Amino acid sequence: MIEVENLVKTFGDVTAVDGISFRVRKGEIFGFLGPNGAGKTTTINILVGLSLPTSGTVRIAGLDVTKHPIEIRKRIGIAAQDAYFDHHLNIEDNLFYHGLLYGLPRRELKRRVDTALRWSNLERYRNKKFHQLSGGMQRRLIVARAMLSDPEILLLDEPTTGLDPQTRRQVWKFIKDLKVAGKTVLLTTHYMEEADLLCDRIAIIDHGRIIACGTPDELKKMQAKNIVVDIKLRREIAGNQIERELNGIPGVSYVKIEDSRIRIGVAEEATVEAVLRSVITTNGICELNIVRPTLDDVFLHLTGKEIR
Ligand SMILES: Nc1ncnc2c1ncn2[C@@H]1O[C@H](COP(=O)(O)OP(=O)(O)OP(=O)(O)O)[C@@H](O)[C@H]1O
Ligand SMILES: [Mg+2]
Structure with a gap:
């Protein structure tokens, strides 16, 4: 439904979108996960014809956005980050006048x-x-307005930013209903949990580039090596005997020792047991944590920073 090829958008000397390519399939919820200024809204504005690409191509349902802007506008509903409603009119009239713009x-x-x-x-x-x-009602209304023209594609720019956890859950349910109704959804978010829960596929975007793209599970698997076994021993670890021993276990990707603490990067779950057995026989364990990779770890690993 959406095909983006080498899209670039510059504003003066700022490169907001720096050569991104991605595809969104029909009926899919596709997420753009990235920090402030990553280029998410800029991309959405180009998709919907509000802004022209500096270079690259964007096709929606097979049509080029620069050649068929009106045709495309009819097929897309947009819930903008800064959606505008007339404050003098009630919400029913707001929806009505919005619909008139579509010639209904x-x-x-x-x-x-x-x-x-x-x-x-x-x-x-x-x-x-x-x-x-x-806030939650406003968000639902913004999405409902985007649905008025019964578009095949919905672009939701940060549909839950600033909402409390309970209201966010309501909006999630609402977005899942869109998928059930057969819509294709592209949404942007800062929230790992949201991307993980809602999206069939996620593009992690930073500084105008897509640095990783895949299903939530695929993205997490990229970090499988980073399952970390964090152990605190009863006494300080002397010498590098234990370090050698642990490094000799197949599947151990790194060992880091600090006083009585060891952090062991492990490639797969099965290795954890071998690691523990080795440590238990030589030392007493007084604390043990197994840290699973989350999307936060993926983001941290890829960008070297927390998302916010
Ligand atoms: N009209 C504009 N003129 C100049 N620079 C712009 C313009 N629009 C966006 N930018 C710049 O482009 C970059 C990307 O902005 P964009 O709004 O796309 O980010 P975003 O990912 O949507 O961020 P946020 O999560 O804060 O909404 C930023 O550096 C921003 O300052
Ligand atoms: Mg934005």
């Missing part, structure tokens, strides 16, 4: 507005103004 006939539009309000569970609030809604 009034009667049909009326029906769709009702569906959107029902779907976002905001029927009771139809006469409220946007700013009178809670």
